[in-house]
Amino acid sequence: MKNECIDCACILKSSRTLKDCQIEKLENNHVVVEFSKGDSIIKQGMFSTNIIFLRRGVAKIHITGPYHEQIVRLIKAPSYMALPTTIGNKINQYSVTAVLDSEVCFIDLALFNRLIEENKEFSSYIILELCKNELEAYRRCANRTQKQTRGNLADMLLEFSDHIFEADEFTLPISQSDIGNLVDASRESINRILSEFVTDGIIGMESKKVKILNKHSLQLISQNG
Numbered sequence: 001m002k003n004e005c006i007d008c009a010c011i012l013k014s015s016r017t018l019k020d021c022q023i024e025k026l027e028n029n030h031v032v033v034e035f036s037k038g039d040s041i042i043k044q045g046m047f048s049t050n051i052i053f054l055r056r057g058v059a060k061i062h063i064t065g066p067y068h069e070q071i072v073r074l075i076k077a078p079s080y081m082a083l084p085t086t087i088g089n090k091i092n093q094y095s096v097t098a099v100l101d102s103e104v105c106f107i108d109l110a111l112f113n114r115l116i117e118e119n120k121e122f123s124s125y126i127i128l129e130l131c132k133n134e135l136e137a138y139r140r141c142a143n144r145t146q147k148q149t150r151g152n153l154a155d156m157l158l159e160f161s162d163h164i165f166e167a168d169e170f171t172l173p174i175s176q177s178d179i180g181n182l183v184d185a186s187r188e189s190i191n192r193i194l195s196e197f198v199t200d201g202i203i204g205m206e207s208k209k210v211k212i213l214n215k216h217s218l219q220l221i222s223q224n225g
Contacts, residue, residue, distance in 0.1 A: 037101055039097065039098045039102075041096040041097060045091065048085060053105040057076075059075050060099050063093070073182075074164065076163065082096065083129065149189050153183060168212040172208040
């Protein structure tokens with residue numbers, strides 16, 4: 001645990017809308033915690049007293065439902081986490097777990113609320129973040145329910161390539177079972193379709209290492225569902 005991070009991503013991400021004195025308050029009222037792959041960052045049902053910001057790494061958001069645990073999405077740094085939960089009813093409505101080694105900023109909630117009240121530009125920025133995340137959740141829900149598994153898996157591979165790793169070669173950060181959970185399919189179906197993608201020359205795969213060989217074909221599969 002450490003509390004010195006003048007170059008902290010959460011401060012840089014917000015600094016366009018914050019005054020120097022407000023940035024200084026943020027610097028003095030947050031703590032950076034390192035999490036290893038598999039560590040729990042947020043637990044569903046627990047009381048939250050801090051704004052949480054993922055400054056490095058990748059994490060998964062997951063909810064325990066009436067029958068099983070559902071992975072909702074992956075989140076890549078830099079990004080706020082659990083804003084609706086923390087600012088709303090203070091009880092975490094979902095869990096967050098690191099899928100790669102990560103660093104997280106815990107920001108004092110009272111200070112954060114004061115900054116929102118004092119700075120209209122900063123509050124507008126936070127509202128836009130919430131709106132963007134809500135629209136993304138709607139899009140993912142529509143895709144998950146309306147596309148076939150091939151289309152959803154193509155979406156997942158493109159997300160890894162274009163957004164998570166920003167490269168056409170990467171190591172899958174989660175298991176095939178977790179990928180199946182994300183797209184509502186069995187691990188066996190994920191394994192079979194990945195094998196089909198390899199046979200068709202769309203991807204190359206060795207263990208968990210993936211290389212996208214034909215992104216255009218992958219995009220067509222995504223578009224056609």
